[in-house]
Amino acid sequence: NAGVTQTPKFRVLKTGQSMTLLCAQDMNHEYMYWYRQDPGMGLRLIHYSVGEGTTAKGEVPDGYNVSRLKKQNFLLGLESAAPSQTSVYFCASHSAGLGAREQFFGPGTRLTVL
Amino acid sequence: AQTVTQSQPEMSVQEAETVTLSCTYDTSESDYYLFWYKQPPSRQMILVIRQEAYKQQNATENRFSVNFQKAAKSFSLKISDSQLGDAAMYFCAFTTGTASKLTFGTGTRLQVTL
Numbered sequence: 001n002a003g004v005t006q007t008p009k010f011r012v013l014k015t016g017q018s019m020t021l022l023c024a025q026d027m028n029h030e031y032m033y034w035y036r037q038d039p040g041m042g043l044r045l046i047h048y049s050v051g052e053g054t055t056a057k058g059e060v061p062d063g064y065n066v067s068r069l070k071k072q073n074f075l076l077g078l079e080s081a082a083p084s085q086t087s088v089y090f091c092a093s094h095s096a097g098l099g100a101r102e103q104f105f106g107p108g109t110r111l112t113v114l
Numbered sequence: 115a116q117t118v119t120q121s122q123p124e125m126s127v128q129e130a131e132t133v134t135l136s137c138t139y140d141t142s143e144s145d146y147y148l149f150w151y152k153q154p155p156s157r158q159m160i161l162v163i164r165q166e167a168y169k170q171q172n173a174t175e176n177r178f179s180v181n182f183q184k185a186a187k188s189f190s191l192k193i194s195d196s197q198l199g200d201a202a203m204y205f206c207a208f209t210t211g212t213a214s215k216l217t218f219g220t221g222t223r224l225q226v227t228l
Contacts, residue, residue, distance in 0.1 A: 031214065042118075042205055042218035043159075058215065090159065101126060101214055105159035 002026055004106035006091050012112045013081045021024040021076040021109050023091030030096040032074040033058075034066060035105065043090060049074055081113045116141045117207050122218035127196045128227050135191045135222045137206030146210040148189045149184070153203040153221075162204070165189065193224075201226045204220075 009021040019088040023032065029072075030051050035043040035058075045058030055066045063085060065077045078085060089109045094101035126202045127133035139148070150162040165173045165182050173180050177197075181190045193200055206219040 024212070035216075040220055041218045043207075043216070044218070045215055048215060086155065092159075102161050102164065103214060103216065108157045 001027050004091055004093055004104050006089075006106040008109060008110050010106065012114065013078075014114050015082060017081050018077070019081065019087055019111075020078075021091075021111075023074045023076070023093075023106055024072055025074075025091075025093040025104070026072065027093065027095070027104065029093035029104075030071075031094050031101070032068065033092045034064070034074065034076045035090045035092065036060065037090060037108070038087050046076065047057070051094050078111075081111075083113045085111065086113045087111060110111075116143075116146075116208055116210070116217045120186040120206055120222050121195075122222045123168075123220070124223045124225070126225040126227060127200075129196055129198060131196055132192060132194045133196055134204075135193075135204050135224070137189045137191070137219055138183070139187050139189065139206070139208050141187070141208065141210070146208060147214070149150050149207040149209075149216070150180070150189075150191045151183045151207060151218075152200075152206045153205065154201070159205075163191065170208070178209050196226050198226050198228075200224060205207065 004025045008080045033048040034046040037043045052071040067075045090104040091106040094103045101102040119138045146167045149163045152160045163175045177194045203221045207216040
């Protein structure tokens with residue numbers, strides 16, 4: 001039982017390049033989230049998904065796209081990377097049910113855009 | 115919009131002593147949930163404790179407890195008998211609803227000294 005995994009763990013991009021971050025969970029969770037963490041700003045929600053085939057915007061969605069084609073996977077795409085997207089990206093997931101469920105986080109991906 | 119404020123960027127405590135980390139939040143909702151997450155140098159986000167707003171009793175998890183003051187919109191974390199392994203960033207987080215989109219504070223870095 002691996003929990004929430006993220007691929008890759010580190011990546012360096014040049015401005016304008018594209019890439020996809022993969023989040024996978026093996027807990028059969030309905031809900032999945034992408035956050036970014038910047039120094040002094042805590043974690044901010046980029047996009048989220050309440051189930052397979054659905055996605056929604058969070059607080060800071062600009063410059064990112066997401067897809068949830070399979071329940072266990074949640075992909076975050078950067079079509080044209082910018083230095084402002086240098087950050088640590090976290091994926092999280094939780095089960096469905098009443099009330100707020102505990103979110104389980106992945107180990108993070110450190111992305112640097114030059 | 116909900117906001118979470120952590121006014122202490124850094125705190126220090128001696129081993130075996132007690133420390134309290136502050137958190138205030140702003141919301142017009144009556145039903146919500148509050149969390150404290152720990153982020154050690156490994157970057158992994160670890161849930162420390164959670165509190166449901168409808169519960170009057172303060173949550174407790176071993177050496178960790180909260181002081182939840184709903185009227186004052188305050189949610190502080192008390193760590194008793196501090197240990198070296200408690201050194202980390204601590205984030206206060208807030209959510210409403212089943213889609214548990216978390217709003218995080220900016221974090222408090224806790225140092226534990228001998």
